Amino acid sequence: xxxxxxxxxxxxxxxxxxxxxxxxxxxxxxxxxxxxxxxxxxxxxxxxxxxxxxxxxxxxxxxxxxxxxxxxxxxxxxxxxxxxxxxxxxxxxxxxxxxxxxxxxxxxxxxxxxxxxxxxxxxx
Numbered sequence: 001x002x003x004x005x006x007x008x009x010x011x012x013x014x015x016x017x018x019x020x021x022x023x024x025x026x027x028x029x030x031x032x033x034x035x036x037x038x039x040x041x042x043x044x045x046x047x048x049x050x051x052x053x054x055x056x057x058x059x060x061x062x063x064x065x066x067x068x069x070x071x072x073x074x075x076x077x078x079x080x081x082x083x084x085x086x087x088x089x090x091x092x093x094x095x096x097x098x099x100x101x102x103x104x105x106x107x108x109x110x111x112x113x114x115x116x117x118x119x120x121x122x123x124x
Contacts, residue, residue: 030119038120041113048109048117053100057124065099072124083118087111 030038042050043059051059053066076082085094086109088102103109109117 034116035120035123038116038118041109041117042120047113048103050117050121069121069124072121076122079118079122082121083114086114086118 039058041048042056045052050056050069051062053063055062055064055068057070072082076085085100087104088100088106101108104111104114
């Protein structure tokens with residue numbers, strides 16, 4: 001009886017962990033193709049145009065208005081906050097009067113494009 005109880009408690013503990021783990025934490029790693037597409041969008045002067053303001057490894061003619069895009073996993077442990085920042089959610093702005101364009105809110109980039117760029121930026 002005690003053995004069955006221990007197994008039941010262990011199963012409940014494991015299922016509670018799985019249920020409480022955010023879906024983004026369980027998501028598969030992005031593919032190399034997704035990362036490459038994100039880089040293309042980020043470097044594109046007509047789409048993401050991240051290089052207009054940010055220095056990015058491998059980019060030519062970077063701007064210096066915004067911070068260099070390095071150590072992004074350390075700076076944004078919660079990837080969704082980075083997505084929100086690029087999208088343009090006012091609630092997530094950490095710098096008052098930021099010059100960063102609200103790419104999603106203004107329809108400059110689609111949600112899919114923002115997610116793809118975020119996957120690339122998260123590798124930096």
